Amino acid sequence: MGRILRTALRRSLNQVRHVTPVRPGAATGLVAVVYADVEADFGMLAPPVALHSPAPVALAASWALLRETLVASGRAPRAVKEAVAASVSRSNTCPYCVTVHSATLEGLTTTTFEDVEAWADRSSPVRPFPVEQLPELLGVAVAFHYLNRVVNVFLGDSPLPANAPAPARRFLGRFMGAGARGDRPPGTSLRLLPAGPPPADLAWSSGHPVLGDALARVAAAFETGGSRALAAPVRDLVLDELAAWDGTPPGLSRAWVTDAVADLPAEHHPAATLALLVALASYQVDDDVVAAVGGDDARLVELVSWSAFAAARRMAGLLHRATEV
Template sequence: MGRIVRTALRRSLNQIRYVEPVRPGGATGLVAAVYADVEADFGMLAPPVALHSPAPVALAATWSLLRETLVASGHASRAVKEAVAAAVSRSNTCPYCVTVHTATLEGLTSTTFEDVETWAGGAGPVRPFPAEQLPELLGVAVAFHYLNRVVNVFLGDSPLPPNAPAPARKFLGRFMGATARKDHAPGSSLRLLAEAPRPDDLAWSSGHPVIGDALGRIAAAFDAGGARALSRPARELVLDRIAAWDGTPPGLSRAWVTEAVVDLPAADRPGATLALLVAMASYQVDDGTVAAFGGDDRRLVELVSWASFAAARRMAGLLHRATEV
């Protein structure tokens, strides 16, 4: 059954929408290096990572974010990290990620982490874990606020195909749990990205040298992609809106985003609209929004990655602030 699950997950690359991922057999250069690391450390070529492959630097940044927070060994157990991943994914209504990380948690332990999940979901101001775990668990929160948005745009509701056998979810948990029990030394992904200073809003990571170093590199990579995908006025508008946002979903109406972009040049509005929706209401991104943007695969991935990471940084800042109450 493990082979069936692995095969099903590989085939789920076919479920990626809007972009064509690089297939494992055709990967070269940076894409091939990332794919090899993902297979070795995560146990499979996960579609939420592989979908970034049209933009190789964004792919490397995404893998580094996932690896150095969730996968790398540290003060917090993998089970606690998976509980954070699942809780953040529930808060963002990302059923794909909820399925994967709830199954992984169940494959690791029968222990529940209600206090940690309450904190990670944004409903509790108390930090229910030792202080030395904060950079790791906030790092996981950043990773999944990021990935949930990307997945909501590019993937469907389940990591398994519709025709997968009924026990597949249980075996998915066993498969992922077995991989998650392995130790992984921090820092191996740093070689994939250029060194860059850590932004001030990510200073909470200073207690963990590897995560702090990785986040500087990751932020620079996504910012460079955002600069290629959107004009400066569009980026500034999006960042201003995110900085003033309290993290509450804006609801089903799109009047807020129409109003937000009205003063931009007409050519900038589709990209700014897509970026704002990705950041603050990824569940509202649809075929029409993507088509109106009209970018090629690389530019689309870079826009979505930049907007998702900008929102994830804001959400982590709010979560960090809650631990200081």
């Protein structure tokens, strides 16, 4: 069953929407290096990472973000990190990530972490773990506020095929749990990206020996891609909306985004609409919104990545400020 699951998960690259990911056999350069690292450390070529491959730097940034927060060994146990990942994913209505990380947690332990999950979804300000674990768990929150948004745009609701047998979820947990065990030294992904200036809003990570450096590199990479994919007035609008946002989902109506983009020149409306939806309500993104943007796959990946990471930074800041330390 493990081999079947690995094959099924790898084939789920066929489920990627809107862009065409680089196939493993065709990967070269930075894409090939990242793919090899993902396979080695994660046990499989995870589609939420591989879908970034039309934009190689965004691919490297997405992997560095996931690896140095969730995968790398550190002060917080992997099971606690998986509880944060699953909780954040539920709060963002990302069923794909909920399935993967709930199953991984079940494959690692029978312990439940309701208090950690309540902290991660901001329903409780109480910090139910040692303070030295806070940067790593905030890092996991950043990673999954980012990945949930990207997955909601580019992937479906489940990593398993629609015709998967009933026991598949149980075996998924065993497979993912087995892959999550063992030590993985932090910092190996840093070589993939140049150093970047430490962002002020991520200062909570600065005392960690690797995490602060990793997040600075990731932030610089996404910022560079965003500046290619989105005009400055659009980026400014998204940042202004995020600065005023308390993290509450805006609901099912999209009237708010129509109002928000109204003062921009008409040629910016499609990209601004997609960027705002990715940031504040990724579950509202549909085929028409993506198609209206146009452009090549690399631009679309960079647009979504920049918007998702901007929102992830905001959400981690809200969580940090709400935490009782």
